[in-house]
Amino acid sequence: MRTLDDLDVKGRRVLVRADLNVPLDGQTITDDGRIRASVPTIKALVGKGAQVVVCAHLGRPKGQVNPKYSLEPVARRLGELLGQDVAFAADVVGDSARDTVASLQDGQVALLENLRYEPGEESKDDAERGAFAQRLAGLAELYVGDGFGAVHRKHASVYDVPKLLPHAAGGLVVAEVEVLKRLTEDTERPYVVVLGGAKVSDKLGVIANLLTKVDRLLVGGGMAYTFLKAQGHEVGNSLLQEDQLDQVRGFLEEAAQRGVELVLPVDVLAAVTFAADAEHEVVEATAIPADREGLDIGPRTRELFAAKLADAKTVFWNGPMGVFEFDAFSGGTRAVAEALITSGAFTVVGGGDSAAAVRKLGLPEDGFSHISTGGGASLEYLEGKTLPGLAALEE
Ligand SMILES: Nc1ncnc2c1ncn2[C@@H]1O[C@H](COP(=O)(O)OP(=O)(O)OP(=O)(O)O)[C@@H](O)[C@H]1O
């Protein structure tokens, strides 16, 4: 992959695809880790005298303009972290974007509005995506791919634009790939992967492949309930991917055949509703009342998972064990994070919310070997898949 050193950027307009998909509470950014991770590449380009046009997505607005997902608060925070103004374009490729980028001087930075306001960004139709990519590429002369958390998406800004402009990988992408490579080559065993979180349908897909690589797979968070249901248990109102139950039954069988330990929760915190102050109790994972939803793993599961991590030599963890944003349901995530820290293994935490959880819980970031900005992206990398955003940068 070409890097920033291979691009002559002075006085030229450079489009940087970053991953600025941060958690928000209204207009307030609750964790700015991904913005901070994007700063070194942007600063390097500023230092080289480029005109820097940053583009990124926030949430999943599905091709519609929705102020809830505006990147404006992110532009402000990026400006604070860079120590210079960041001009914010109120659209992605419209008049505002064109005017904003045209007025950039060397060393100045602009951020475009949320890429996913445009249906072309995520379109499965090559022509529609390509047409949007042409408009986006038209805003700049060079392209830098630095949004590691989104390199697994075959989206216009990730996959198509680098085909249209001279390009290079940014420092974040280079650094992330270097660490994740260590997990795919000569992995020290036992190799344990811990999966949780809420993007269940996305991430169930990686399990088939992971089962060929790991010694143990611990499943918690919103992921676990589809497994419990597949085993025939009641999961109440818990997060459930009904259409993937057969697939999950297949994983359970395959794990048994391969001798991979697939470890599920034995108890959960079952709440009456999805709320910070929801009334809740510890129940057996096999007996969740029909009117309750599991919002965290229970105390026995925390001990079980910690025991399964204690002798690990390599661990990858993606996805919180519960709704850690609510203090009452953050204990499972804390327990797993602490077990990783004390394991002495080579430990990688991946994902926007997983990394945010580590910081929110006040755990030392240097207690882990690496905190990756990519959740789904890291998992797909570990599967050994060709990721569209990396393939495009390699061309
Ligand atoms: N039992 C549960 N029920 C509902 N939501 C849950 C549960 N457990 C965890 N979550 C939620 O999962 C979310 C994080 O999931 P997600 O899969 O997006 O992880 P991530 O680390 O951000 O990875 P990525 O970077 O791929 O998005 C958190 O907001 C958390 O509240």
Ligand SMILES: O=C(O)[C@H](O)COP(=O)(O)O
């Ligand atoms: O949060 C992430 O994993 C990345 O920003 C990608 O977001 P997506 O899962 O909505 O594509």
